[in-house]
Amino acid sequence: MSALDVAAMPARIEAWLGSQGTPARVATYVLIAGGFSRVMAKVVLEWPGGGTETLVMRADPPPELATLASDRSAEHRLLAALSAASTLPVPGVRWFVEDEAWFGSKALFIEYVPSRTLQAHFDAGGDPAHAAERFAELMAAVAATEPSQLGLAAPHDWHAYIDGHLARWRRIETDHVEALPIIRYLVAWLDRNRPRPLPFRLVHGDFQAANVLVADDGTWRLIDWEFSRIGDPREDLGYYNAYSGAVPPNLAALDLDGYLRRFRERTGLSEDDVNPFTFAWFTILSTTTAVEGLHHGCAGMARGERRGANVSFNTILSTVGYTNFLDAIGQLEALR
Amino acid sequence: MITGPTTEQLLIDVARELREVILPRIEDATVRVSVEMLEQVVRSCAVRAAHELAWMAEEEAAILAFAGRVPSSPGLVRALEAHAAHVAERGEALHLDDRVARYRSASAVLSEAIDAAFASGDGALAAESREIVLARNSHEIEARPGFYFPGRA
Numbered sequence: 001m002s003a004l005d006v007a008a009m010p011a012r013i014e015a016w017l018g019s020q021g022t023p024a025r026v027a028t029y030v031l032i033a034g035g036f037s038r039v040m041a042k043v044v045l046e047w048p049g050g051g052t053e054t055l056v057m058r059a060d061p062p063p064e065l066a067t068l069a070s071d072r073s074a075e076h077r078l079l080a081a082l083s084a085a086s087t088l089p090v091p092g093v094r095w096f097v098e099d100e101a102w103f104g105s106k107a108l109f110i111e112y113v114p115s116r117t118l119q120a121h122f123d124a125g126g127d128p129a130h131a132a133e134r135f136a137e138l139m140a141a142v143a144a145t146e147p148s149q150l151g152l153a154a155p156h157d158w159h160a161y162i163d164g165h166l167a168r169w170r171r172i173e174t175d176h177v178e179a180l181p182i183i184r185y186l187v188a189w190l191d192r193n194r195p196r197p198l199p200f201r202l203v204h205g206d207f208q209a210a211n212v213l214v215a216d217d218g219t220w221r222l223i224d225w226e227f228s229r230i231g232d233p234r235e236d237l238g239y240y241n242a243y244s245g246a247v248p249p250n251l252a253a254l255d256l257d258g259y260l261r262r263f264r265e266r267t268g269l270s271e272d273d274v275n276p277f278t279f280a281w282f283t284i285l286s287t288t289t290a291v292e293g294l295h296h297g298c299a300g301m302a303r304g305e306r307r308g309a310n311v312s313f314n315t316i317l318s319t320v321g322y323t324n325f326l327d328a329i330g331q332l333e334a335l336r
Numbered sequence: 337m338i339t340g341p342t343t344e345q346l347l348i349d350v351a352r353e354l355r356e357v358i359l360p361r362i363e364d365a366t367v368r369v370s371v372e373m374l375e376q377v378v379r380s381c382a383v384r385a386a387h388e389l390a391w392m393a394e395e396e397a398a399i400l401a402f403a404g405r406v407p408s409s410p411g412l413v414r415a416l417e418a419h420a421a422h423v424a425e426r427g428e429a430l431h432l433d434d435r436v437a438r439y440r441s442a443s444a445v446l447s448e449a450i451d452a453a454f455a456s457g458d459g460a461l462a463a464e465s466r467e468i469v470l471a472r473n474s475h476e477i478e479a480r481p482g483f484y485f486p487g488r489a
Contacts, residue, residue: 033365033487179443181450185469188454188462247485313373316380316483319476326473329466 002104003039003059006031009103013043013057016102020095023048032056038226042112054112055094060105070226070289072106073098078228079108081150088141089221091213113221118212119247128249135251136259138212138222139240140266143233145202154230158197161231166191168288172295177302180295182322186284189329195278198269201233205289208243209251227289233267234274238282245324252279277335283328287321294318347382351375365487372486383479389432391475392439395468399442402468403449407456412448419445 003009010026017024028044041057060072076096083092091111098106118135122128147154155161169187173180204211205227213221237252237260244250252259256276264274297314300306341349354375362368403416419441426434446468453461 031366033369173447178440179447181443181446182469182473184447184450185465188450192454246483309370309373309377312377313486316376316480319473319480320483322473323477326466326470 002062003041003057003107004031004061005104006041009041009057012103016097017045024053027052029057038224043109055109056091056112057103057107057109059103059107062104072096072108072226075226075228076106076108078150078152078225079110081152082225085145085149087145087149089138089219090225091221091223113213113215115213115215115221117210118214118220119208119210121214122209122249128251129254132251132254132259133262134220135209135212136262137266138220139204139207139236140263142204142207142222142236143201143263143269144267147200147202147230150202152202152230154200158200158232159194161200162194162285165285165288168292172288172292175299176295177299182325186325186329190281190285193281193332195234195281196273198232198234198273200230201267203229203231203233203235203286205229205236205239206243207236207240208247209249210247232282233269234278234282235286237263237274237279238284239286241279241283242287242321242324242328245327246320277332280328280332280335284325287325291318291321294321342386344382344386347378347385351378351382354378369487372484376480376483376486379481380479383481387475387478389435392435392442395472395475396439396442398468398471399446399449402464403445405464406449406452406461409448409452409455412445412452415441415445415448 001008001012006029010029013026013029014024024045024047026043027046028042030042032040032042039059039061043055043057045053045055047053058072073096076093079090079093082088082090091113093108093110095109096106097103097109100106116124118126118131121131155164166187169183169190173183204222204225206224207222211222211224213223215221241250241252244252256279260271260274260276260279263269264271267274294314294317297306297311298318301311301314354371359368359371359375362371400419403412406412422438422441427438429435450465450469453465
């Protein structure tokens with residue numbers, strides 16, 4: 001059983017609600033497209049006393065269909081801390097169900113926000129230039145969030161943290177079903193060209209326009225925190241650059257100097273630390289988690305352990321990442 | 337066996353059917369995303385069926401030439417020996433699995449050669465390793481014609 005089972009899930013949710021002493025009828029359970037790695041569904045509840053409530057259920061796909069690994073408990077802890085801190089616009093968590101027996105995996109029930117994504121806004125003709133400043137502000141607000149504000153522990157040492165990133169890159173190759181020379185090249189290059197260390201901050205981990213909801217009232221919400229962590233404040237900048245290279249528009253590239261300036265102003269970081277070179281360096285480094293998941297999917301399929309359109313599509317997505325990394329290194333070498 | 341239409345032609349037509357006939361009739365958004373992925377995978381398979389044997393052979397030749405120019409290291413020596421043994425044993429077999437195994441063995445040589453190039457401190461060798469990786473990626477780019485992210489709107 002998983003949250004993909006649209007026939008079974010309404011009764012399962014009703015049973016869980018009943019077990020919590022809050023019985024309700026599930027009037028609607030509809031899968032939502034857009035998330036590659038998680039199963040998401042729009043759930044409309046009808047309460048016994050009248051009234052309805054709409055939520056988004058977020059759970060894991062069955063293991064054989066999984067593309068990327070992340071932990072719903074960690075995501076819940078962070079979302080709860082962010083909601084309490086009220087420094088960033090995130091949808092509130094209504095319930096967290098840790099017992100996997102109910103829905104086949106841990107599950108989050110999150111506030112439903114009538115909205116469309118910022119990516120959908122652009123695809124419908126929205127002007128990227130009008131959104132760039134606000135987008136930079138939101139990204140910088142994440143990067144300005146200190147671990148202590150969220151009650152989270154920071155790594156002890158920046159170089160050790162980066163060593164850990166590079167070791168994860170190396171493991172992508174050693175865990176794969178074949179040699180990946182491009183990974184070896186990227187690690188060697190990154191190691192040789194490390195930027196200056198910075199204090200640790202909150203990292204979203206998948207900062208992109210499709211993870212920004214533009215609510216019907218015009219407010220924004222930043223969603224999909226499954227890859228969030230405490231890390232270098234430049235990681236989201238780099239990740240976004242890599243991602244939007246494949247999924248335009250790239251709001252940072254519209255006016256990179258202006259974008260980085262706004263980021264520096266909001267975070268208090270200096271130009272020595274946030275500049276086109278570090279932007280490109282983190283473009284490569286910051287995608288480890290996603291690249292790791294893509295390769296695990298490919299390796300699993302090659303071993304006959306995984307299947308599905310999402311997994312086979314990883315063979316294409318991983319090469320898109322390679323192209324972006326190589327482009328970024330090319331840009332950096334040109335800056336020398 | 338029938339060779340015409342070729343595997344490439346067959347797969348291109350399967351992708352066209354998915355795109356032009358099946359996709360417009362799908363109303364379920366999640367199924368639509370899956371079919372958009374499959375359509376791209378099938379197109380990629382068409383390109384690979386047409387070219388990957390030649391690409392693997394071309395890349396292997398460039399890798400071995402590069403490996404001969406970088407300073408030796410224990411890892412590189414091991415990888416070269418393993419590759420030579422593989423070629424001696426199954427090197428001329430033409431089944432795809434055999435060619436893929438040979439290519440993987442050559443790829444392991446390239447990984448070790450890249451490490452050796454960077455470890456040498458020779459900027460020209462490091463730059464040369466980049467060129468080989470770029471050539472490999474150019475084939476990967478060719479193998480994803482008309483790429484787009486499914487369902488992101």
